[in-house]
Amino acid sequence: MIVVLKQNYTENQMLEAIKAMENGGVKVMVSKGIDTTILGAEGNSAGIDEEFLAQLPGVERVMRVSEPYKKANRKYHPDDTVVSVCGKKIGEGGVSLIAGPCSVESHEQIINIAKKVKASGATALRGGAFKPRTSPYAFQGLEDEGIKLLIEAKKETGLPIVTEIMSTEKIDLFAENVDIIQVGARNMQNFDLLKQLGHLDKPILLKRGLSSTIEEWLMSAEYIMAGGNNKVILCERGIRTFETYTRNTLDLSAVLAVKSLSHLPVIVDPSHACGKAWMVERMSLAAVAAGADGLIIEVHNDPKNALCDGAQSVTPDEFKIISRKINTIADCIGKNI
């Protein structure tokens, strides 16, 4: 951390700033130039209260030099993390495809979709059992029964299953039965949940919050990793902006940014980002061209009668085409692009 003092600072103000830094557990290096005096922190400055320092009377500006995330940081872990799920590798260079309905609705529905997405090359099956809905009056998912149906679909097809957790009270249920536990955008900073997931030995799919900066997103990954669970897969799913034509604004440059800042795999959810089924194909191809390690796509056998998010679901036939085009583009850009 670097602290720049005001031009007309007093000796006491400088000492006050130094003390505030030392309280945070670092040694302080003082550099006096003609115009500018700088205090540099030597050591781990995580314990310094940056905002407090910034408003001390003699302080002009405070700059944090190093990222606050360590375990998620590529600087300290230069090699890509590869997450294994039932023998499949996410983040190893290919494009993983997670597909399935927004909500699990029935045995027939989930088995039907599972078989079709598997035939089109899906890596894993997604399906919501516990649904975070804006309205308390909307369908909230089949809950425990939904998990049961997902397990049946896994038995039938062999596809690993991905589903969202909404409460620490269900941790055991998920840990035993689910292959990739999803943390939704709204719970990205549900820190109690993140902490408990950190104690599992299970892949976690961490969606970016609607208004989370890249740094906050990586700090949430850090919460999970700080507990010992390094199997974190990040998922960009659109951020909230002033534009309302799409439900959210898909931020593909964040994929590049995160892959540079972190070693964790990053996948993209074009379905929730855009909220429109007709955009899914193109945005999927763009995500792969940008370098995403995979996609999570909503697929429903009968979007018109879906209990949730029909507008953004593609049909199994459309998914088949998307999957083929993704393969073409992945081949075309190769590994060295």
Add this chain to the structure above:
Amino acid sequence: MIVVLKQNYTENQMLEAIKAMENGGVKVMVSKGIDTTILGAEGNSAGIDEEFLAQLPGVERVMRVSEPYKKANRKYHPDDTVVSVCGKKIGEGGVSLIAGPCSVESHEQIINIAKKVKASGATALRGGAFKPRTSPYAFQGLEDEGIKLLIEAKKETGLPIVTEIMSTEKIDLFAENVDIIQVGARNMQNFDLLKQLGHLDKPILLKRGLSSTIEEWLMSAEYIMAGGNNKVILCERGIRTFETYTRNTLDLSAVLAVKSLSHLPVIVDPSHACGKAWMVERMSLAAVAAGADGLIIEVHNDPKNALCDGAQSVTPDEFKIISRKINTIADCIGKNI
């Protein structure tokens, strides 16, 4: 709900749209004009999937006519809700002042601050025991011990206590000991938590999420109220925008909007919104002038050594001045402004 068909819609497309509406549980009124054909939903359209309807081939646009929140809606409950806390009334026309430190740090600290803010007219004492921190390595609060210290401060001063809950696992602890349970901005859409709080008979302070629209905020209030708990106090605490000079952007027009749309009391948190202690006084006065029912202000006896958010905390002496000025301005605008 109103559905406008495309100019060149076919009969089948119209029937498809009507069916989708009827599936949602309403009757459909068809109005054919020269240029425009409109389908109007008669009855409760909460069950209709709006986004799905919107992308049907014959559909030009879908408009929801009524707000999706009912219990929080002023239309159905024209009178202001007044929330009683240990005999004090929030939302009855005056300005309630909740004050206290970001974190409870020690017996001495919390008692000291509690006495001082009480002497300056505070209605209730705030203090964090469980702290939502962006970093897993930052101070996470004294947790259960913090609740204990708050109870001691209440015994000493008689001030009701307000503190944030972060997990459903602590519901019983909070229900027994806390007078107003705060739901933080990051948990505004932690729906499992909201549902469980809906079953308590206890005031809930619901902060607006960083990127929550007014409607989403009211829908989160609706979650609590749908469970039977009508004692919801809303708190505007700044939204995330592109401006970085302040930590967030305090949206005072939201106070007016919410008081018009809903009957629930609304208070303002200038400390978290701005992140700068020197702005708290002015923004407090502005909030009162805008019509807020109260304020929640961070007060710390020794901001320089606060374990959390020292930069935005005012001292007890500063709070005394702010409190006096708030009273002056409240008197000045009277009840009829």
Add this chain to the structure above:
Amino acid sequence: MIVVLKQNYTENQMLEAIKAMENGGVKVMVSKGIDTTILGAEGNSAGIDEEFLAQLPGVERVMRVSEPYKKANRKYHPDDTVVSVCGKKIGEGGVSLIAGPCSVESHEQIINIAKKVKASGATALRGGAFKPRTSPYAFQGLEDEGIKLLIEAKKETGLPIVTEIMSTEKIDLFAENVDIIQVGARNMQNFDLLKQLGHLDKPILLKRGLSSTIEEWLMSAEYIMAGGNNKVILCERGIRTFETYTRNTLDLSAVLAVKSLSHLPVIVDPSHACGKAWMVERMSLAAVAAGADGLIIEVHNDPKNALCDGAQSVTPDEFKIISRKINTIADCIGKNI
């Protein structure tokens, strides 16, 4: 336009709303249902003041049914607009590449870069002569001299030239000498400038404003087209959001949206969107995969000594590689993707 009345509206309030609509030049169709009464505008509702209507006492909600842009609207002009520039076609299915330095700096510099980008397949040469700089103290461009140098580069290489206009006072200079006149993001709603450009017979490259909605962007195109100039090329260049890692957030879903709503060609500027040279390649490929008609890329022979925006400029050698990969991906997705 559709107006929904409040449930308890009075006859007078309805008449007031009808009058406000009729004042705007339309006939009004009244549909009374059990719960809902709707007023539908028959005819062109462009003259109705929507916000005024919305706040009349009997009015619940106002919905505009048709887009306010006509000439830019794909509904009325289903075929893609193709813009010809010196014999080259933009929007005809291929990927046009506009490349060159942020600022024209010298004869040698611009000739050198022009030759190199031509060799790598560029369709046109970009270069700033009049520069919109946030600071009055920053380099403001070579101005008229810069235009002269661009003309020399065109003579030498045959590449059409693209450069930004900042003031109506330079319209003649640009109309005579420039092949594509660029309107920058900051001037997207400089309506006087747009009106005057509407009277030229010259392609206009209209960048999206930093905080412009897609509709506002198309309305600015409409300004130009309303004057008779249909040669408008749209350019997505990132929008302002809360994320600060990239300079702006490139909104690739806007490319799809605009190509659906409008018949105009859309290109993408990854250089300004991201502000980081290392992101340009990947975001270029993503833009092509999303369906962009072209790219505008900053290329500088010596980024380290560029007078402006060196951080986001790629070298001619890097551009050569990007151009080759763009061709590969364009081939791979073919015309039918």
Add this chain to the structure above:
Amino acid sequence: MIVVLKQNYTENQMLEAIKAMENGGVKVMVSKGIDTTILGAEGNSAGIDEEFLAQLPGVERVMRVSEPYKKANRKYHPDDTVVSVCGKKIGEGGVSLIAGPCSVESHEQIINIAKKVKASGATALRGGAFKPRTSPYAFQGLEDEGIKLLIEAKKETGLPIVTEIMSTEKIDLFAENVDIIQVGARNMQNFDLLKQLGHLDKPILLKRGLSSTIEEWLMSAEYIMAGGNNKVILCERGIRTFETYTRNTLDLSAVLAVKSLSHLPVIVDPSHACGKAWMVERMSLAAVAAGADGLIIEVHNDPKNALCDGAQSVTPDEFKIISRKINTIADCIGKNI
């Protein structure tokens, strides 16, 4: 400017960074600590390309220490700037009230409103002659005729007149006839216009752009002041955010921020910020409580038939009440609040 090098930087990378700084015209101070090496710029670092430096291979982070605006900066001009307009002072401690219709519509209309707002205490009369409208098909103002009518209103009432300029071509007309020249939000970064206004000896009302940071806003003031015109009045009028209930989000904390960073007077436009007449009173009071030097409020004698922005205009009678309440609150907070 401070540059922090990466931990494992090479000597050559350091020299490259130093050279890039020296190219920008400064001397470089090198401070080597145990963990961190810092390069500090001595002298005016305005010429350094910050983004370019930031991406050099050996560079970890770049921090600008001083604000890029000088003439608008309170550091170098600690005393408040007071702008005199026809003998009235803006920024001297009171609350200036600028009022009038969105558009000048007729002799009768503007004289009528001018008399009424004067009777209610207005300092100046606003009225649009040249209107920036999103749609080319909307009423564009009476243009030159509108200026003529404003002059008549000034003759009749003695009120100074405030109106918006949209093009450099009208500079002479405005310089001769208008008392305060307004630059609208959409032209805040129309740098050619700002430069030319810098050469006048005339107050300029500079509105904040919809998505302008506080720093960009002050840089636009700097453009005007760099030309020699120090009579700049800033106007906060709402920023674009994700919230759509209000037209924009009024950022009252920006008033405090700007008054701290700059010596220029700051007024607030609640009418355009909210877009709803019923919010104007409350937001006006809040703005005064926050410390604004004045307000600019839309007043129309017949909002229902206004040619523009009727929804946000209050009537002269409502303005009278607002003006009285503003006076009450201004008295109540006194000068020392």
